[in-house]
Amino acid sequence: MADVRLDGVAKAFGSVQVINDLNLAVDDGELLVFVGPSGCGKSTMLRMISGLEDVTRGRIMIGGRDVTHVAPSRRRVAMVFQSYALFPHMSVADNIGFGLKLARTPPAEIRRRVAEVARTLQIDPLLDRKPRQLSGGQRQRVAIGRSIIRNPEVFLFDEPLSNLDAALRIRMRLEIARLHNRLGVTMIYVTHDQTEAMTLADRIAVVNGGSIEQLGSPMELYDRPANLFVARFIGAPSMNVIPGTVTVEGGVPAIACGETRIRLSAGPVPPGTSDATLGVRPEHLSAVNKGEGDFAGRVEIVEDLGAESLVYLQTGLMADSLTMRVTAGSGLSAGDAIGVRLDPARLHLFDSRGLAIR
Amino acid sequence: MERENRFWRIVLLALPLAVFAVLVVWPLFSSFYYSFTNWNGFDSRYEFVGFRNFAKIYTDKLFLNAAINTAIWMVAAILLPTLLGLGLALLIDSRIPGGTIFKSVFYLPICLSAVVVGQIWVWIYQQDWGLLNTVIWTVTGERPAIAWLAKPETALGSVIVAWSWQQTGLSMVIYLAGLVSIQEELLEVCEIEGASAWQRIRLVIIPLLTPATIVVIALSVINSLKGFDILFIMTGGGPFHSSDTLAMHMYNESFRKYLMGYGSAISVVLFLIALTIIRIYFRQLRKLDEIHG
Structure with missing residues (x-):
């Protein structure tokens, strides 16, 4: 050896x-x-x-x-x-x-x-x-x-x-x-x-x-x-990446992705950070009632994998669809309008060079 | 649509099939037919003699001599170009400087007709001013008096050398193609497992070149069986029948002695020998297919 x-x-x-x-x-x-x-x-x-x-x-x-x-x-x-x-x-x-x-x-x-x-x-x-x-x-x-x-x-x-x-x-x-x-x-x-x-x-x-x-x-x-x-x-399906701009509102950092503002609790954002990318894994997204959650989405496709399903969502955050992993039997089907909640503790933030901000 | 396709298939196949029938099938069956006659090649009158021509083969000392010479010719004409071609291919494949030039140089003779090759080697072997004797003279300092093509002991061997010189290029190119098709990773396994150059050649490369070897040998066998022109140019079967092969003997009997019936019987025997060898070849190909897929 x-x-x-x-x-x-x-x-x-x-x-x-x-x-x-x-x-x-x-x-x-x-x-x-x-x-x-x-x-x-x-x-x-x-x-x-x-x-x-x-x-x-x-x-x-x-x-x-x-x-x-x-x-x-x-x-x-x-x-x-x-x-x-x-x-x-x-x-x-x-x-x-x-x-x-x-x-x-x-x-x-x-x-x-x-x-x-x-x-x-x-x-x-x-x-x-x-x-x-x-x-x-x-x-x-x-x-x-x-x-x-x-x-x-x-x-x-x-x-x-x-x-x-x-x-x-x-x-x-x-x-x-x-x-x-x-x-x-x-x-x-x-x-x-x-x-x-x-x-x-x-x-x-x-x-x-x-x-x-x-x-x-x-x-x-x-x-x-x-x-x-x-x-x-790393990860399959791969992490959702959402481009945005970092802002600080009332001392609390947030990322503006189009019309949507998502508050960040991932830690302090280095000063001067502006353009950034938000990363969130499909299992750290969850479906809630329409009008609730962090942003709205419309179900495009549902892939049933047996124990779980992959839900592809159209949102206003990015041109590509967003992938969400849910347990089987979620009742979601194509065309449903839903709210999407992010797990604030599991968000990833990357600066304009693509490096993680921790 | 299907009917139209079939029509065109038949039409397009008809011409090559007709050529094949006229130039191959018809002469083949004619030979069989005439081998049972005493036709002299000119006369429209001839008789059926049954198996008499074939019986004559058993008592014909010149046939036996030609059969032995054919065996020597075939073994040498197969072994020499095969081994030399393999050696050259391995050398060129090892990326020696100027490999591409050597490849072209060694392949060049195969582009020449056997008549040209024969004439070149007649000059090389020429007793007084030929290249070979001149080189021997230069090296040894003594003027050799060897008439390479005029002595029964050296005539057949000399033609074999000329033949091998021409055929080696073909074997080399086939082996080079075979070497290219060997999976690079197999040779890398040899490197990692610690095979010496000789072990790599003996245990891996030569066995993996078996498909190429079969093609080389098959071509050598077929070409050597047909080997007539170079012998005709260089020795004409002589001196004293020392380089007479079956093809040469058949020619002499048919076209010099005008015994077309007997010549045809010899050609039938030659055909059966070729058929046997080709059958063995195809059997080996099948076995090979089972191993290599």
Whole structure:
């Protein structure tokens, strides 16, 4: 087991800077998730840690060892790819035992360890099959098997569940969490799916444009986003953001969004703040009788999800519709005119640069 | 609408099918037909001789000699371009400087006709002023007196070298296409798992190139079975039948000795050999499809 440290790591492809001066410490045994939109540089970060990509500047340490210029095979890392990267001409057993075969481990020892790993991952009946004869979930298990058989110090997962269907993704997510609990080994996981990030991570690094926007525990990111990007990226459905102007009336700060004034109790607003954005999560909105609450709205669409419903509202606050999460059976239907109340303790305010005002 | 579509489908297919029927199907069946006759190629009178032409094949020493030469020719003409093409493709794929230029240079010979290639190599092998003997002379300081194409021991081998020189470019291009289609992540797994360059080639790249290898071998087999023109230009099957292949032997019997019936019987045997090889090829393709999808 080992910790991972990135000191001032940067990466450029020609004149294009893709990673900017990255500093990060991943604790021993921690599961850190890089999450961000496509092309934000999260996979490049992972590939630099694995050694598949050279760094342009900076230093990478694994277990206290400087591995910046060490070959991938000597970093004691294992990587699971989005495409599984299984050798189609090899059986499941040969795929899992590939690393051991390269290391010239005696065949009997390879067979024993492959059987052990296969039992752990519940793929022992599949050992003689070819990857083509397996389902997506089974293939991903084989890929995981190949990575755990060498007892690496760090596991790197590059969007491993992206190719699976929704139900299988949830199951495999759980299995990866179990694997992390059982092995207690350092894992770095890349995904663009914030739900995957929230459910798996000890800590999440939200990546955007080659930089980490915020690093913290899932709930920290959810409850206290550092900026608008994190606020919108973390949480599904994403946070409602309402542009407005900050005013102070009778010593009490408020935000004027169109005709509507919403009093803020989120804390003191720095002097000089004018243009700002109000953020509110869908579950922190509630429906009240028409004429009551903080502002009026008209129900546009109701999406019933079973235990809850998502209500899309047209309001005078913004051009886009506002999303509100309500428990199932709220009785709301398209066309209803309602009042909307905000939970004053759960409002987020961002300045004109998109940074959180706390 | 559907009826109109069907009409046009038939119309558009009719021309290529007619060409195929006249140039391939009809000569094929004619060969079968004439293989049971004693036709001399000119006379309108001929007799049916049953399986006599095929029986003659068993006693024809020149046929046996040509069959052995064909086997040598095929094995060498398959192995050499395949191995050389693979080696060159791996080298060029490893991003050596000037790879694109080398690719064009090695591919160029395949654009030449076999007649041109044959003539170039006749000059290279020329005893007095040929390039090969001149190079040997320069290196060793002694003037060699090797008549490469005129000696039974070296004639077939010399043609095989010329043939391989031409065919290697084709194999190389097919292998290069195969290398491009190998998923990058599979090679990255090799890097992470610690495979040496040789292990990567042996355990991963060559097996993953199996589809390309099958295409290369199939083309080599088909081309080598057809390999007549280059032999005709360079040695004409000689000296003393030392480079006679079945195709060459068939030509000699049909068009030099005017034994069109017997020549047709040889062509039928050649056709059956090709058919067997093609059947094996398709069976392998099916197996491959099961693995790679």
